[in-house]
């Protein structure tokens with residue numbers, strides 16, 4: 001039997017029952033694949049269900065505001081994915097009459113859609129023999145064919161693409177790609193692959209040489225940059241001071257309690273007080289630390305403390321700054337750990 005036949009035989013007996021596999025609607029596959037980037041399947045299920053209840057078609061999503069879309073994405077992280085999805089769906093409605101194109105290259109021209117997602121959509125929704133190569137596939141093929149080069153290098157990726165193209169079947173390429181996803185999730189896992197459960201042991205060079213634990217080869221990753229922050233919780237007249245982050249950069253457009261990046265952790269109170277006046281035009285006394293979180297993004301790690309502040313006086317608020325009541329705290333999309341604090345404050349005030 002060929003590699004594809006062995007893999008598909010296994011897949012048809014072991015495929016995961018996932019909500020986005022109920023049909024082959026290209027829009028639904030697109031949404032699920034974008035949600036699944038950098039996110040565990042179990043975490044995505046609830047988000048996907050709520051999303052499809054609210055935005056079941058490209059046309060309905062295209063009419064939603066960015067703020068609402070971010071709200072439905074809140075907690076999944078990497079918010080540029082949601083923004084790109086909205087922009088891409090608007091393009092599909094405006095240019096392609098609401099139907100996601102079938103051609104892999106055209107799909108890839110949509111905002112936020114990379115080679116992997118385009119391949120997944122083209123193969124699953126339209127039966128095109130397009131590879132969908134993510135970290136799982138790179139790992140599986142580097143083991144199957146004993147590739148000893150760094151998996152992050154373009155030359156290694158090109159080699160894996162060539163191998164997948166050689167093995168992807170013309171009949172059911174979508175199933176082949178999904179079978180690789182499932183094999184990577186449950187059997188050919190990153191640490192200690194479960195070769196005793198694998199349908200491909202007879203074809204696997206790494207298994208034959210008993211070096212599967214040493215592959216794939218990866219150059220060490222850079223550590224995320226540590227950023228120490230102090231944020232102010234200012235309650236005035238039953239409302240909290242909040243502001244919206246800039247339209248570009250990390251967590252663009254999300255909401256937060258006003259914060260300052262500290263140059264000297266000992267001086268948190270004075271630096272926060274100065275920032276609240278300079279950037280929000282509010283005079284406060286900085287009180288005690290109420291909450292503290294460490295939050296890791298892909299390239300940054302926030303060490304952020306939230307201080308209760310006593311409001312003294314203030315001028316008119318600058319743009320992108322607002323007072324929100326405890327009830328309103330749940331109506332905006334929050335940046336990272338600010339969400340946990342907003343939830344805690346809303347509970348405290350009710």
Ligand code: SF4
Nearest residue numbers: 188195198204207212
């Ligand atoms: S035999 Fe082991 S290492 Fe090879 S593909 Fe299967 S699970 Fe991965």
